[in-house]
Amino acid sequence: MIIVKLWHYIRGYVIINIKGRHLERLINLIHHNNILIWDIFRISSEEISAKIEIGDYKKVSELSDQLSCTIEIIRKSGMTLWKWRVKTRKIFVITSFLVLLGICFISSLVLTVDVMGDITVDKNEIIEDIASRGLKPWKLKGTVDIEEIKTSFLNDYKNFEYIDIEFNGTKAIIDLVEAKKIEKIYDKSLPVDLIAKKDAIIKDILIINGTANVEVDQEVKKGDLLVKGEIVTSKQNDEGEEIFFNQIHAKAKVMGLVDYTEKYDIRKYKMIDEDRYKINRVIHIGDLVINFLDSDENYYYHSSEEANLHIFDFKLPVKINKIKYYEKENCVNKSKEELEDEVQEKVKKKYREIGQVQDIQIVSIQEENNINKYEVKVHVLEEISEEQLLD
Template identity: 30%
Template sequence: MLLIKLWNCLRGYVIIKIVGLYTERLINQAAFQGLYLWDVRRIEENALLAKVSVKGFLKLRPLARKTRCRIYILQKKGLYFALNRLKRRKVLLAGVVFFVAAVYLLSSVVWRVEVNVQNEVLKNSVLKDLEQWGLKPGVFKYNLDKKYFLDKILHNYKNVSWAEIEIRGSRVIVELVERDMPPEVEEGTPCHVVADKDGIIYEVLPLRGEALVKPGDTVSKGDVLISGRVSLTGGDGEEKELLVRAKGIVKARVWYRESVEVPLVETVKTYTGRVKRAYKIRWGSKELRFQLGDVKFSSYEEEDLKAMPVLPPALGNVSFTPMLYKEVREESRFLGVEGASLEAERRWGKGLKAS
């Protein structure tokens, strides 16, 4: 019903007053011929108010003559009449078209580029590079290739671990997360090579310094693998200690632990095949849903179909979305320890065993 009213608002309708001794007969004959009238109410003993579409009004007039009723148009509503009024005002229509085109054009252009990161030096550097790469105020936002700019940022800035580009209105916002880089050590400064993770050593190749571990050793994060302290024995037999910048290759097997919880009794949802259609109009963060009748399913899931824009993006984010209420049936299934273990293996694709 609401969908029909919305459609009539788009194509235009009239608010009419029906006067006569046989107003009920006129309404009945209109219904018999398939003419849709809504918001019908009696205002006087021999007078009714109603709403009818433009096409329906033209078909209603012959019925009014047969039932000896008179019809008066009180108001004309809807997009149809609004466009007709604009046609008679060509200057106003041209102004509206120009205004809409100007708003659309201005809203399609990037007016500001922002980079969100705490490091001011990094922010200014990225802004400068983005301008050279083509992302700057004045470009059309619909032609922006986000992946191109993200790849350029991540390739040129090794200290950036994550980047994202978001378009908000006429602004382009670049979110950056800095990588925790190891402290820079000047060439020639003595230092050790230490373990970054726990693991079991399987290869050691010291290029400079003294190896303190061998294959098969177990190390913890922070342990010294190659020492920068090198002991040398001189020609006079005196032992001296030399501090160097340790360098080498140390490989180890590291392990990662993951877990998954699987209940012994699992609730399984299955679709029954019964669905109910509904619709919603969304504008901004608000939405209006309408449907014929209530959803009588005891348990169901909602599924949005493809959204269709109602207005151009420049005039607002308004969309019309068909949706489905899909009935589901919930059943409890006992898995047991063995079944839960198999389900865990299926989810992770690896041999997790129940403890």
């Protein structure tokens, strides 16, 4: 039955209504002329519906005229009808083909690049670096050497231990994992020394187990021995005093002064009224930049928010920067003390979990537009020892 229906669909057929007084004679006449008719259904005494092949419609129409019957086409169906529509709608078919071709071409491109993973490095910096290696928007996927990019990236960025790149539609997803330094903590029954994990100047030593190998105010380098994991004991015998060296698990608190160098950008101005500002949107389409702000001479740039344009869940390669500006007449310059206080606050916020900030020295200041660029030397008092297993 399914094969018969498939055959009718391939050849094409029409559903017709036939009205007249001589319906039985017409059906017999159709059979007599070897015309296939099926699915005959009586609607009333003078009306029936049936199906015939498209090629037989003209013959059936001529036979019905002989018996004063009328034929009405209810619906056309089948592959033949589809072919006829294709022939009569060439522009539609060509357009559909071009659209399909365009979709296939676009799907073979990389339109957006995203970085996944909880990393400390700026993700925009990673995207720019990957772009320089050959993976960027509007690049054909087939021309991107993924393995070469991964290998060269890991060789250049030692602070990453894993990178994976995969395509999800037109999006390239970069998954990164930073290499984490794991501090080795050995079992208390094992003998260990304590060594310096950073360059520092020793400021305080509290020995719990072991023998000190350094003194207060002594300068040490990373890897230098701080506390020996051994104790010396002696015992008197007939031959004199015998000395014993016993290896133990060293334990101590060694505080050192560590130097850091930081750079901070601080705005030279502050706003009189923070609610008086202007929003400008800059559109980036590839290398094309559309800026709606006529001139920024009378404004201070303050901050920006970057977002990609989406259609539903599809991210387009169009970026919109929402930039906040303040009028210069609504701003006043910060004093030297205010600028330096802001630098110190940033330093203390960063290092408060590491140790105690002892001193902050401003090494240099460079002025660039409305920004002061500070280079700062920071002295932090912190624990600098780590365990090293004895041989």
